[in-house]
Amino acid sequence: MSPTLDPTLGLPVVYLVDDEDVVRDALAWLLRSRRLLSEGFGSAEAFWQHLVTRRGGDAAAWPGAPVCAVLDVRMPGTSGIELFERLAEAGLLPAMPVIFLTGHGDVPTAVSAVKRGAFDFVEKPFSNNSLVDRIEEALQRSAAELTRRREQRTRARRLAELTERELEVMRLVVEGHPNKRIADELGISVRTVEVHRARVFDKMEVKSAVELANLLRDAPA
Amino acid sequence: MPAAASKHRPAVAALPAMPRVRRRLLLWSAMFLLLLVALTLLVVLTVRHEAGRAQDQVDALAAEASAQLRSALLGVQQQLQALTAQLPDSAGWRSGALELLRRHRALLRIERRDAAWGAVQSIDSPAAPPLFAALGRRELDLDAAAACATARRTSSPVFSRSYFVPEAGGAGQEVIDLCLPLQSAGRDEGFQVATLSLQRLLAEALPADQQRRHELSFVEGDGARLARSGARRGMGVYRADSLVDLPGATLRLRVDSVAGPPSLIPNLATALVLGLSVALFALVLLLARDVGRRARAEAALAEALTFRKAMEDSLITGLRARDLQGRITYVNPAFCAMVGFAADELLGRTAPPYWPPELAAQYGDRQAARLAARRPEDASSREGFETLFMRKSGERFAVMIYEAPLLDGQGRHTGWMSAVLDVSAQRRVEELSRQQQERLQATARLATIGEMASLLSHELNQPLAAIASYASGSLNLMAQPDDATPAMLHEALQRIAEQAERAGRVIKSVHDFVRRREQLRETIGVDLLLEAVLPLVRLQARKTGTAVEVELGQPVPRVVCDRTMVEQVLLNLARNAIQAMEQGSDPAARVLRIRVRQTHERWVTFYVADAGPGIDRELGARLFTPFFTTRREGMGLGLSLCRTVVEQHGGAMDFDSPVPGTRRGTEFRFTLPAARPARADADAPPLTQATNVT
Numbered sequence: 003m004s005p006t007l008d009p010t011l012g013l014p015v016v017y018l019v020d021d022e023d024v025v026r027d028a029l030a031w032l033l034r035s036r037r038l039l040s041e042g043f044g045s046a047e048a049f050w051q052h053l054v055t056r057r058g059g060d061a062a063a064w065p066g067a068p069v070c071a072v073l074d075v076r077m078p079g080t081s082g083i084e085l086f087e088r089l090a091e092a093g094l095l096p097a098m099p100v101i102f103l104t105g106h107g108d109v110p111t112a113v114s115a116v117k118r119g120a121f122d123f124v125e126k127p128f129s130n131n132s133l134v135d136r137i138e139e140a141l142q143r144s145a146a147e148l149t150r151r152r153e154q155r156t157r158a159r160r161l162a163e164l165t166e167r168e169l170e171v172m173r174l175v176v177e178g179h180p181n182k183r184i185a186d187e188l189g190i191s192v193r194t195v196e197v198h199r200a201r202v203f204d205k206m207e208v209k210s211a212v213e214l215a216n217l218l219r220d221a222p223a
Numbered sequence: 224m225p226a227a228a229s230k231h232r233p234a235v236a237a238l239p240a241m242p243r244v245r246r247r248l249l250l251w252s253a254m255f256l257l258l259l260v261a262l263t264l265l266v267v268l269t270v271r272h273e274a275g276r277a278q279d280q281v282d283a284l285a286a287e288a289s290a291q292l293r294s295a296l297l298g299v300q301q302q303l304q305a306l307t308a309q310l311p312d313s314a315g316w317r318s319g320a321l322e323l324l325r326r327h328r329a330l331l332r333i334e335r336r337d338a339a340w341g342a343v344q345s346i347d348s349p350a351a352p353p354l355f356a357a358l359g360r361r362e363l364d365l366d367a368a369a370a371c372a373t374a375r376r377t378s379s380p381v382f383s384r385s386y387f388v389p390e391a392g393g394a395g396q397e398v399i400d401l402c403l404p405l406q407s408a409g410r411d412e413g414f415q416v417a418t419l420s421l422q423r424l425l426a427e428a429l430p431a432d433q434q435r436r437h438e439l440s441f442v443e444g445d446g447a448r449l450a451r452s453g454a455r456r457g458m459g460v461y462r463a464d465s466l467v468d469l470p471g472a473t474l475r476l477r478v479d480s481v482a483g484p485p486s487l488i489p490n491l492a493t494a495l496v497l498g499l500s501v502a503l504f505a506l507v508l509l510l511a512r513d514v515g516r517r518a519r520a521e522a523a524l525a526e527a528l529t530f531r532k533a534m535e536d537s538l539i540t541g542l543r544a545r546d547l548q549g550r551i552t553y554v555n556p557a558f559c560a561m562v563g564f565a566a567d568e569l570l571g572r573t574a575p576p577y578w579p580p581e582l583a584a585q586y587g588d589r590q591a592a593r594l595a596a597r598r599p600e601d602a603s604s605r606e607g608f609e610t611l612f613m614r615k616s617g618e619r620f621a622v623m624i625y626e627a628p629l630l631d632g633q634g635r636h637t638g639w640m641s642a643v644l645d646v647s648a649q650r651r652v653e654e655l656s657r658q659q660q661e662r663l664q665a666t667a668r669l670a671t672i673g674e675m676a677s678l679l680s681h682e683l684n685q686p687l688a689a690i691a692s693y694a695s696g697s698l699n700l701m702a703q704p705d706d707a708t709p710a711m712l713h714e715a716l717q718r719i720a721e722q723a724e725r726a727g728r729v730i731k732s733v734h735d736f737v738r739r740r741e742q743l744r745e746t747i748g749v750d751l752l753l754e755a756v757l758p759l760v761r762l763q764a765r766k767t768g769t770a771v772e773v774e775l776g777q778p779v780p781r782v783v784c785d786r787t788m789v790e791q792v793l794l795n796l797a798r799n800a801i802q803a804m805e806q807g808s809d810p811a812a813r814v815l816r817i818r819v820r821q822t823h824e825r826w827v828t829f830y831v832a833d834a835g836p837g838i839d840r841e842l843g844a845r846l847f848t849p850f851f852t853t854r855r856e857g858m859g860l861g862l863s864l865c866r867t868v869v870e871q872h873g874g875a876m877d878f879d880s881p882v883p884g885t886r887r888g889t890e891f892r893f894t895l896p897a898a899r900p901a902r903a904d905a906d907a908p909p910l911t912q913a914t915n916v917t
Binding site: 031035128130 | 687688689692697722
């Protein structure tokens with residue numbers, strides 16, 4: 003079994019997009035037997051519509067939980083490949099890896115899709131449990147992306163709470179200057195520096211200068 | 224084929240033109256020169272001969288005249304001698320002298336003188352005026368005296384030198400004296416002197432006719448003329464001198480012909496020679512002109528021939544000429560290149576090697592028919608006709624032939640000229656497009672079968688995939704069972720059952736499809752079936768030069784079948800047969816045989832046989848297996864589908880290799896249900912065809 007996902011991220015969802023109801027239902031049931039939630043869509047259009055309403059105006063907030071999409075390459079109307087292009091354009095791919103289901107003749111198309119950022123493709127007829135394994139891996143990736151985003155958001159929120167003087171003090175602290183030197187630099191007393199420093203640590207929810215530096219290193223300057 | 228072509232090149236002289244012309248000019252001028260010299264010589268010789276003859280005549284005449292003169296003078300001398308015996312005073316002398324004077328007209332006077340040169344007696348010729356009338360004798364007797372002195376000395380008659388006696392009126396004549404001494408007993412008694420006229424002597428010296436044609440004259444040593452006689456003056460061209468020796472004096476006699484120098488024209492012989500020469504010259508000139516014209520014509524002809532040759536060689540149209548016996552008399556390089564045979568291999572042949580052996584008999588008949596149509600316009604075909612030739616390599620190719628009668632210079636029909644166009648490239652393009660058409664048609668026909676297969680796989684795939692998913696999921700659940708597991712398993716099994724049922728429905732629909740096609744079965748004559756297929760088969764056969772033989776039983780069998788499907792089977796088998804013969808087999812042996820025969824009351828058997836390499840046992844065992852193929856691009860469904868179709872009709876399919884009764888090839892057989900005879904059909908209930916359901 004794959005490593006369990008961070009429960010704080012919410013319940014993962016697998017989107018199944020296939021025009022064959024029977025196949026979709028059977029796959030959904032199979033996922034359920036592996037304790038995975040799925041939502042099925044009969045066409046690319048229906049799925050796209052669902053995404054638009056679900057995301058609403060807040061692009062950054064979606065998805066709230068790890069997701070992945072399983073697309074059939076061949077579908078009446080919009081094909082799986084076209085749908086994939088649309089997802090890539092909307093910038094959804096990092097958070098929602100895409101796995102293709104391909105028939106005999108579509109392998110080259112699927113390979114080129116993988117080169118352009120699809121997570122994987124699985125040839126029909128597929129081996130059921132290995133497909134589920136790949137889906138779980140895709141969900142892991144989605145989870146990692148969501149985690150990264152959440153950390154980024156936290157950091158931004160905390161930085162926003164700092165005053166100007168606190169930001170100046172924090173920059174110098176992270177650069178490794180002692181309090182005395184910082185006091186000289188800013189033209190304030192060492193005591194004042196110490197107060198600012200303690201407040202920065204408090205707001206940034208860190209306990210040491212090293213921890214603070216680590217937190218800021220991941221962030222863009 | 225340059226080597227072959229050169230054989231028929233007209234014999235144009237290889238020599239450069241300039242030296243040839245110069246040489247001819249040299250020959251001609253040499254001939255002219257020689258002719259000129261010879262003719263001139265001939266004329267000159269003729270003229271000279273004429274002149275010589277005239278000269279000889281004159282010479283002879285002169286000799287004759289001189290002899291005549293001499294004898295005449297001597298005769299006169301003798302008679303005068305006889306007269307000396309008479310006394311000068313006697314009448315006898317006088318009459319004798321007179322007699323002499325009368326007889327000899329040349330005698331002008333006879334005198335007697337005494338020893339002291341005194342004149343005794345004289346008598347003048349009565350036929351002439353007195354000689355010394357103008358001038359006295361005494362003044363003119365010096366010559367006579369000198370002669371007499373000599374005569375006395377020698378005691379023999381002596382002639383004096385000639386001298387001129389003037390006459391009254393300014394004229395005069397030259398005379399000569401003859402002095403005879405009179406001696407008796409050694410004593411001089413005087414002389415008898417006779418005076419002779421030279422002019423009269425001359426007049427008697429030659430007969431009258433000669434006198435008319437010649438001038439006679441006595442001349443002195445310096446050429447001064449003393450006396451002359453003759454009708455006309457001589458021309459001084461033919462002239463002969465002769466001396467008349469007389470005692471005491473010598474006279475020079477000259478005969479001068481009145482004939483002038485030989486003139487060219489009036490002279491017959493010369494004229495003849497001259498005329499001939501002129502004629503000859505004219506002839507030679509004409510000949511030269513003719514030769515010149517001929518040479519020009521020859522050059523023009525050579526140029527025309529070269530031009531024609533170049534034209535023929537540059538043609539891409541093949542040219543072939545045949546005589547009335549059908550023998551090939553001419554081929555151009557393009558034709559040789561087209562058929563791949565050298566000209567040597569074609570000329571003189573009646574059954575040329577480019578006739579495909581299997582068609583040679585047919586072509587021979589056609590040629591015989593054309594030759595039988597004696598009148599050219601009956602057989603000439605401006606529209607041309609298409610036929611099949613064979614290259615040396617054995618490859619057949621289509622040609623377009625346009626034939627026209629070949630007429631000689633007199634307009635006689637001597638054979639046939641054919642223009643041959645290679646239309647194989649054009650045919651190939653046509654065939655290609657037709658083949659594409661055929662492929663399209665075949666694809667369309669096969670589409671029903673292919674569609675069925677594709678549909679089947681897709682329709683069965685879905686339920687089977689679903690069943691597999693439910694089964695896997697169930698196993699997952701049972702590995703970690705919890706409270707919800709039985710309910711989920713129940714659902715899964717239900718789904719599995721549903722999907723299995725769905726698969727069953729798919730199978731049933733296939734069955735329905737087959738039934739649908741069965742309902743399309745009709746009763747059809749085998750000839751109609753083959754008619755639909757043969758054009759496509761022949762097309763493919765022609766590409767490889769394969770002959771197609773079709774044999775239908777009599778009466779033509781009728782079968783009950785799904786026409787489209789059976790046509791597919793026939794096409795498939797025929798195509799396989801043709802392809803089997805494509806490689807390595809002798810083109811002449813490439814024969815596709817399609818036979819149809821009613822072998823049983825209820826069955827009609829189709830045979831499709833090739834003459835290819837055959838099928839070995841190992842291959843044969845797998846032949847009808849689906850997806851088995853020997854061709855790279857083949858799907859391997861052909862034969863297995865064929866068998867399926869046949870078996871759906873209730874028939875059977877089989878093959879034999881080699882073909883029974885031969886050593887090679889493969890024969891495929893299949894049976895189809897025969898149509899009931901018309902009467903039985905009418906009696907049977909409408910559902911009869913349902914009996915064919917498998």
